[in-house]
Amino acid sequence: MRFVAYYASRDLVPLYAVYALLFADHGLSGAQVSSLFIIWSLTSFLFEVPTGAWADTIDRRLLLVISAGIYAAAFSEWMLVPTYLGFATGFVLWGLSSAMMSGTFEALLYDELAARGSQAQYARGVGWSNSAAMAANLVASVAAAPLYAVGGYALVGWTSVAIAGVQAVLAATLPVTTHRHGAPVEAVAWATETMAARYVAMLRTGLREASRAVDVRRAVAISAVLVGLTAYDEYFPFVAREDGVATAIVPWLVGLAVFGQAIGTALAGRTAGMSPATMARVVVTGGCLISLGALVSPVVGFGAIALGYGLLNNAMIVSEARLQQVITGPARATVTSVAGLATELVALAVYLVFTVAAGLASVSTLVALLGVPIIGVAIAVRRWLPRSVPTGVSR
DSSP: OHHHHHHHHTTOOGGGGTHHHHHHHTTOOHHHHHHHHHHHHHHHHHHHHHHHHHHTTSOHHHHHHHHHHHHHHHHHHHHHOOSHHHHHHHHHHHHHHHHHHTTHHHHHHHHHHHHTTOGGGHHHHHHHHHHHHHHHHHHHHHHHHHHHHHHHHHHHHHHHHHHHHHHHHHHHTSOOOOOOSSSOGGGGTTTOSSHHHHHHHHHHHHHHHHHHOHHHHHHHHHHHHHHHHGGGGGGHHHHHHHTTOOTTTHHHHHHHHHHHHHHHHHTHHHHTTOOHHHHHHHHHHHHHHHHHHHHSOHHHHHHHHHHHHHHHHHHHHHHHHHHHHHOOSSOHHHHHHHHHHHHHHHHHHHHHHHHHTTTTSOHHHHHHHTHHHHHHHHHHHHHHOOOOOOTTOOO
8 A cells, every 4th residue: 555655646746737837827838838848758768777777776765755855846946946947947857756766666566576475466556556646646636726726826836846745755654675576686796896886787787688588678668669659648638629628628538538547557456467369459449449539529539538548558557567577687677667768769759740740630630540550569469468477486
């Protein structure tokens, strides 16, 4: 439960619902806002793997506490310096915080379960954590309206800072796992004299395993592409808008998709053992439902989108669990961060496609067309996805 509470608190941030409006109301143009998102993504991209290696070198719990502190600093910067430079600085801090958390949380959870001989419960743990985060996101979005009505952006922002502080406290309650599941740490010079040498050793070990171990390389590719392609969820509000849905109703339709996501992730523990062929069918069905939903009437369409989104998110959690199972070396967080880095690349490609094709096709059509590469992912899943490893069986 401590892991779930910590992970959910990350999304219990009311500022999520209004920060784009905060930027606009402080005079930023659409192009400037887009440039902030690019700064955010590039920061996460640059720090993803280095911070993963750091997590394999020092106490992971400490790294998560520091990450939450930087997260709070990002929102504080926005409140104290509401200018383009201040917002950009905040996004750099947010990107760094996200990179520090990415891979670190997953590795800490997996190693804690492995120390108890319960690594088969990883998919359930991550699934419930993601589901709780989605629920927290919904609560925060609803809470943003009354907070803004009472105290404007200041109350929304400082409440978000306080919640980030709560995440730091929750991070401090997480267990410290001295056992790191995988090959002996000495094999990568853990006992070398300096922290820098240990860091370099872990970085090299993680990159070597991610690139040379066939099962790991394939699991990284599947997880990265599957997660990265779902970046189109940022465009669900525009799908509703193109169908003539009133602005006041759009959050409810998007909330339906988030609800589907929460259910899909919550059920990941039950589907963790599905075969590659079954997961391939889940991925194809999910992609087709989203594609069809984007092209039909909003009420029926978002029902299909919610169902498809739930299926894809379920498959995402299972793919991430399989990745953790096939990692055999001590640089677990580094390998996981390599997957996160690849995910960022795929997501950036999705955003680029939507930017370039904006004048050529509607957003709904572009969302529907993303069903094509998802079918390609399903083919890769059937051929490459590692099978589930029963508890107590090591690779």
